[in-house]
Amino acid sequence: MDFTYSEEQQMLADSLRRFVDTEYTFTQRRNSARGGGSFDRRMWSALAEMGVLGLTVPPEFGGFGQGAASQLVVHRELGRGLVLEPVIPSAVMATAVLAAYGSKAQQQAWLPALAAGERVLALAYLEPATRYRPEAARASAERRGDGYVLNGIKSLAWHGAAADALLVSARVAGSNDLALFLVPRDVPGLTIGAYPTMDGLHAADLTLSNVPVGGDAVIGQPADGLAALEHGIDHGIAALCAEAAGAMDKLIAITGEYLRNRHQFGKPLASFQALQHRMADMLVQAELALSMAYVAAQGLTESDLAARRRMLSGAKVVVARAGRLVGQQAVQLHGGMGMTDELEVGDYFKRLAMMDVLLGDSDYHLGRYCVAMAA
């Protein structure tokens, strides 16, 4: 094993860190997050230029064809900066789905545009009653002529309103297939309602009312939908774990800085052993989280399904626990100031709370893990 970054990876990490340090300062991030828009096109182009959006896109479609390890490098840095853009839904999850399951025509139509930052995709697979289970979807797809008509409600599509098209799961009438459809946002019968989430980002609810799509909108075969979705979610989990590890790293640095500068009882807070130990606990958790981000990246290349699930779900659970502890303790160590909306610590705490539950909460993944363990 070799954990050192390649020269290319190191360069990418360095340039991303510089980018994040200059473009995602507290004030800038706040201004764009609260500006009302779903995301900043200027930042999106910058991310495309740095190669972030085309990182895993195959070279024949204008990307860099990099694997999971490079993704870890990138998402650690994006996590440090709490980047607001829909990188994971579009450049990681949807890209992975299309690259593995899309038709040549779909790949040609979308992957170059995704890599260049010209288009954005998001996934819409949750529904009001599915909780975290993608397989529980009830939206329906009825055959009509060469195509389908979609009906149903999709909820909590992560960055859904920023997307030019959505990968929507629906059950094919007359079969048990959960198919995945590529649905453009401006198709008749589709309404998208966006709202902020607890971390200040956005999600969207979709209402599909007799939405017509062509037969070529299906990703792969109709029976591939769930597998394609899980493939995308797995890639999303790996990226999310790296992001969370990066966010924890930065939050520990921010909190350490606060303890060094804040004085009580005539000395810096950092000189109190009880608080030092707390910081040490946080560091231990962050290191475990990063380690599990590596496990998740490794899991993406694992061919045995049960082993892969254990690695990805295991990573998600350990990272969620770490993020909870680091986030909560960072607030605690900031005292009353940590409770205000005026410091960066709150933004990291909230994003970590969201990462805890995005793509399945700990109980959900613990359940998946147990099933895989018994397999």
Place this chain on the structure above:
Amino acid sequence: MDLRFTAAEQGFREEVRAFAQDRLPADIRDKVLGHRRLGKDDYVRWHRILHAHGWGAPAWPKQFGGTGWTAMQRLIFEIETFRAGAPRLLSFGLTMIAPVLMKYGSPEQQARFLPRIPGMEDFWCQGYSEPGSGSDLASLKTRAERRGDRYIVNGQKIWTTMAQYADWIFCLVRTDPDARQQEGISMLLIDMKSPGITVRPIVTLDGSHDVNETWFENVAVPVANLVGEENRGWTYAKYLLGHERTGIAGIGHCHRELRQLKHYASQATDGAGRPMSEDVRMRDKIARLEMDLMALEMLLLRAITQDGGRGPGPEASIIKIRGSELQQDIAMLQMEVAGPHAWPFAPQWLDAGSVQPVSGPDWAAPAAATYFDMRKTTIYGGATEVQKNIIAKMILGF
């Protein structure tokens, strides 16, 4: 030893339960149970309903117009009113400054201020913490200089909860900058309408405005508003904080929110059609919280009944630590039960009557905000770290 509630205590429980059911306004109840924001008027109305019934000051002795209830009765009152969905009683007047005035205030101060507290004719707030003096409260710098029959106050207080509503603030100020830290502090009662006071809101993680920064610029305070003796304020401050700690154990809150948690778990489904209350992982976690609450309640009962009901000493710190942690744990599990429906969050949805544009159940919408907000419980009223110092020093004798 007799671990049962007495017949009188049982009767009292039923009396309070019936009263709350009958008299608590439905709109206030709905806000509290729905985790929506309460305004000043909601608190004032409930206080006045209680006051009209003679229950406006549950913790006060009869000689000052209180109920004269035992600690056990007060606990039963808290649990039952919270259970019904009543707002908490605001502590600043009732259980913070009032006990100090009863013990250390002049007869004139007692006569002037105490009768106006139970009916909330005066709305009080607290001026303790400063930007540079949180856990190390004794380092406070707000200065009060004596000029004839007035003090001139200059400085800044922070975390002044509900200062935007307050008529009066009780303030710790430095009257002798040359004395040892704790020995140069006095307590002043300051009219919030005095010229020179500025209140600036602080918005917290849940998007709410409860706390403020309060500035004093050459604020003139009559010497008659000095509590007790000059430079003895630290003694009064500690006396006050001892009262605050048992109050913020949040036992009534824990009971109510645990009940709500169970209700939510019966409403939310696991994605396969079963209620979350039947999900083994979730059920175990809820059961653990219920056990934690049993332990906390018995701990509290032991503490409040000791010394003939005079209330706990440093044991209050144990209760404060556990009560605050349990409040956080319950809020966290409520958010977990809500699942993806807890993701959407916009602060304006916390206002009663607001429509949220999301498909989830109403109860789930404030779950994240409540979780964020509950992080304060291990910070305010003496952070957990401070409580542990007290336990180490006062109970363990280190």
